[in-house]
Amino acid sequence: MLTIGYATCLSGRVGEHGLDADRLGPDSDLARAAAALTERLNTSRGTGWERWRELARDPVRTEHVHAVRALADSKRGQFENLVVLGIGGSALGNIALQAALNPPTYNLRSAEQRGGPRIFVVDNVDPDAFGSVLDLCRQSAGGSLKSTLFNVISKSGETAETAAQFMIVREHLQREFGDAHGEHVVAVTDPAKGTMRTICDEAGYATLPVPEGVGGRFSVLSPVGLFSAAMGGIDLDALLDGADTMDQRCSQPELAQNPAALLATLLVELGSRKGKTNHVLMPYANRLYLLADWFRQLWAESLGKRVDLDGEKVYAGYTPVKALGTTDQHSQVQLYREGPNDKVIGLIDVESFGERDATNMPTGMGVEALSYLEGRSMTELLRAEKRATEYALVESRRPNFTIEMPKIDAYHVGEFIMLWQVATAYAGAMLNIDTYNQPAVETGKQATFGLMGREGYGEHKEAVERTLAPTEHRV
Numbered sequence: 075m076l077t078i079g080y081a082t083c084l085s086g087r088v089g090e091h092g093l094d095a096d097r098l099g100p101d102s103d104l105a106r107a108a109a110a111l112t113e114r115l116n117t118s119r120g121t122g123w124e125r126w127r128e129l130a131r132d133p134v135r136t137e138h139v140h141a142v143r144a145l146a147d148s149k150r151g152q153f154e155n156l157v158v159l160g161i162g163g164s165a166l167g168n169i170a171l172q173a174a175l176n177p178p179t180y181n182l183r184s185a186e187q188r189g190g191p192r193i194f195v196v197d198n199v200d201p202d203a204f205g206s207v208l209d210l211c212r213q214s215a216g217g218s219l220k221s222t223l224f225n226v227i228s229k230s231g232e233t234a235e236t237a238a239q240f241m242i243v244r245e246h247l248q249r250e251f252g253d254a255h256g257e258h259v260v261a262v263t264d265p266a267k268g269t270m271r272t273i274c275d276e277a278g279y280a281t282l283p284v285p286e287g288v289g290g291r292f293s294v295l296s297p298v299g300l301f302s303a304a305m306g307g308i309d310l311d312a313l314l315d316g317a318d319t320m321d322q323r324c325s326q327p328e329l330a331q332n333p334a335a336l337l338a339t340l341l342v343e344l345g346s347r348k349g350k351t352n353h354v355l356m357p358y359a360n361r362l363y364l365l366a367d368w369f370r371q372l373w374a375e376s377l378g379k380r381v382d383l384d385g386e387k388v389y390a391g392y393t394p395v396k397a398l399g400t401t402d403q404h405s406q407v408q409l410y411r412e413g414p415n416d417k418v419i420g421l422i423d424v425e426s427f428g429e430r431d432a433t434n435m436p437t438g439m440g441v442e443a444l445s446y447l448e449g450r451s452m453t454e455l456l457r458a459e460k461r462a463t464e465y466a467l468v469e470s471r472r473p474n475f476t477i478e479m480p481k482i483d484a485y486h487v488g489e490f491i492m493l494w495q496v497a498t499a500y501a502g503a504m505l506n507i508d509t510y511n512q513p514a515v516e517t518g519k520q521a522t523f524g525l526m527g528r529e530g531y532g533e534h535k536e537a538v539e540r541t542l543a544p545t546e547h548r549v
Contacts, residue, residue: 076320076489078333079476082464083340083418088471091350091415093343098329104339105329111503112327112335115496123510125287126495129295130317130488134285139310142297145260145280146304153223153258155211156191156305159239160227160298162375163290164262165197166368167299167491168227173364174487175308190307191223199235208246219250219258227262227298229284231270234522256280262297289510291372292495295488309484316488324496333493337475338500341418344473345392346505350418353392354410357422358399358460361482366396369494375515376498379507390505400459407463411470419467419474423460426481427453 085092097104119127128134158168172180172193181192194207208219215221224243228236247255256279263270265283274281282297293299295317300310324334344350353373355366378391397406399421410417430453437448447455460476467474477493479486502509524534 075480076333076486076493077478078337079478080336080340082468083344083473083475087468088473091348091471092473093340093348097343098336098339100328100330102329104343107504108329108332108335108339108500109327111500112325112332114503115499116325121287123287123289123292124499125285126289126292126295127321127499129285129288130314130321130492135314135318138283138285138297138300139314141282142300142304142310145282146301148280149223149260150190150305153191154185154214154221156193156223156225156302157207157211157243158193158195158225158227158302159236159243160195161197161233161235162371163293164227164236164298165195166291166364166371167294168302169195169197170365170368171294171299171303171308171313171487172306174361174482175303175313175484176306178360180306188307190305193302193306195302196239197235199238204239204242208243219246223258223260225260225262225301226270227284228270229264229290230268231263231273232268234519234526260301262301291375292510294368294491312484313488316485316490317492318488319485320489320492321496324493334496335500337493337497338504340475341392341497342501342504344418348473349416350473351392352395352417354395354397354406354417354419355422356397356399356402356419357424358456359422359424359427359482360398362422362424362479363396363398365487365490366398368491370394370396372494372498373501375512376509377501377505377507378514379505379511380514382506383508384506388505388507390507399463400456403459403463407466410472411466415470415472417472419472421460421464421474421476423457423476423478424480424482425478428481 081087083092084095086095096102099105115124118124129138158165160168172195177183180188181194196204196207198204211219211222224247226236226240228240231237244255247258251258256277259277259279260282261270261274261279262282262284263274265271273279282301284293284298285296288296290298295314303313304310320333324332326332329335329339341353345353355369357363357366373392373394380387380389382388382390410419431451433452435447435450435452439448464474464476477490479490499509520531520534521538524531524536525538
């Protein structure tokens, strides 16, 4: 079971930079406030934009998993490559699951070793990156895209980046395969309406639903993330079992028994009352690094809001930062320890790497300065590095906590995902903001539409040109 160690966020360890332990006690104001929020969130779950909390539970779970597996089984064995087209929540969850739950060398392995297609997630309109992926897919099939399946993810079909990717891919496929090009497309989109829905219905593409009331950054446990996971051989049942178990723990009224409520309480209190407005997530495992990327979107886009629910300007939010242990002990930790004391550092400790735990340094090297490493395992060294960093942060009075993960598998990754999603819901409620909108992102989208000449967005183009008019301030 995934657990959180938070003693190093308390004043007993980090002095005035931490919270007093009695503020988290069962009769404290914070505990009572958390219990009230738990009751509220347990009541509203499954409604409005909180439908994501039902994704790991029946009947929603069974319906989605059945549809995903049926489609994945129909495509498995036909394609050497799967290219996911999406951006933001449509991509980051896919990337994180593949990185965490498949070997780092997955795409370099033979088809027999993989048991599924190579998987590429194209989450930008950088023409070089996009073109390079298409070139590689063609090279694997003698210049053809016949061995490539494209998974386009867009609820509306109008997000500029994904639309641009899909338009180019569709033209290539139509030119090469004509009316049969639809065999190379799986779309995850709105089940009933929208531009992409219309395109899919007219072309006869296979589709899976973006569930109603599930925003992009909360969608990884829906078909948005599950289709590529299934194609990559990830255990969907274990992933959702872990998420469901964590969701049940995060439905408990007692603060000390509710990991998400406790995590949100720590981070919001330290952010709001102690000035710790930068929240670092630092896994001590390379495979979890891109889960920290997924966390950054979830935390930043959900909590960064100019106004609260009462319309008051509050400029809420905390800046999420990703780091990697031990790599960033040699770069960022210098700042974390001696720079501004405005951070909470979340460390992720993996108890076991399975058979890799037996990777030992040899003995008998005969170099005295290195003798302390002889016969010790790399896992021992990694955990010692983590403990040493934790100690060094406490010595500098820097609050930190540790998410303890027994091992990296689908069950515990599912726990991790649900933990942070529910913690985000708590944090948004504590800040009295709309956790599920993103008006600042929409401004950029509208400006992009205007600059690209979309009808009805001319005023946005004019606004951009006025604001960014050339000046003499150039070097």
